Amino acid sequence: MNQPSDASDEALFASVGGPVGGRRRLALLQAIAATGSLVKAAKAAGFSYKGAWDAVEAMNNLAEGTLVTRTTGGRGGGGTWLTPRGRELLAMYEKLLEGQRGLVARIGREHASAARDLPVLGRIAMLSSARNQFVGRVTALRRGTVNDEVELEIAGGQRLFATVTHGSAHTMRLKTGVPLTALIKASWVLLASGAPDARRCSAGNQLGGTVARVQKGAVNSEVVLALDSGLAIAAIVSNTGLKDLGLRKGEPATAMFNAASVILVRLD
Structure with a gap:
């Protein structure tokens, strides 16, 4: 998965890229897409099984549509998958993630106080x-x-x-x-x-x-x-x-x- 490279990048990325809780939910979508299993995805993204389902339900509500679907039994043994809408949303997120990483790197190089000031700007911008x-x-x-x-x-x-x-x-x-x-x-x-x-x-x-x-x-x-x-x-x-x-x-x-x-x- 695409993640910031170190702790300082994490601090800057959080300011530009949004709250950590939202990124963890999207990391869960990435893990579901990669594994086809909610159990494995939950472990990879740091959720409990129940917490993962809670996160999926919250994302479905916020997206006003189903992002994750589940199949049981059958020849493949069942699994958890992203819907077409879920894949579309994840692709957009990954494009934004890549752009944000480049922005964070540039800001960190040009402004010595970025790690201190960007979180403040993020809090001020919160409505x-x-x-x-x-x-x-x-x-x-x-x-x-x-x-x-x-x-x-x-x-x-x-x-x-x-x-x-x-x-x-x-x-x-x-x-x-x-x-x-x-x-x-x-x-x-x-x-x-x-x-x-x-x-x-x-x-x-x-x-x-x-x-x-x-x-x-x-x-x-x-x-x-x-x-x-x-x-x-x-x-x-x-x-x-x-x-x-x-x-x-x-x-x-x-x-x-x-x-x-x-x-x-x-x-x-």
């Missing part, structure tokens, strides 16, 4: 409906019965906590040091006046700051807190709640949200 986006690295991963808790360190040494399923943790290859982007919709963020006090709230995440901006609407308002780290977090609160809490520009406040409200994205 999401989530108002709040934080970049950090995994500092701890705690296994549970059904879900795993991921601890993420963001700017200023602040910590975020997220819960993900075992399957998601495996698919994203989560471990200490992995860079992630945390997404939190503003409507999932609760506000309290004053500084954080973990003893008085069950929310897994509490970020203290100062009200920087209030944009009032007919029913709800958007409140933006400036955090001590220089980051910002937005919340949507009712106008009644805004009045009751006395949230005004310059006043201390705490943003609170559950670990289950944090969506993790791996872009490296």
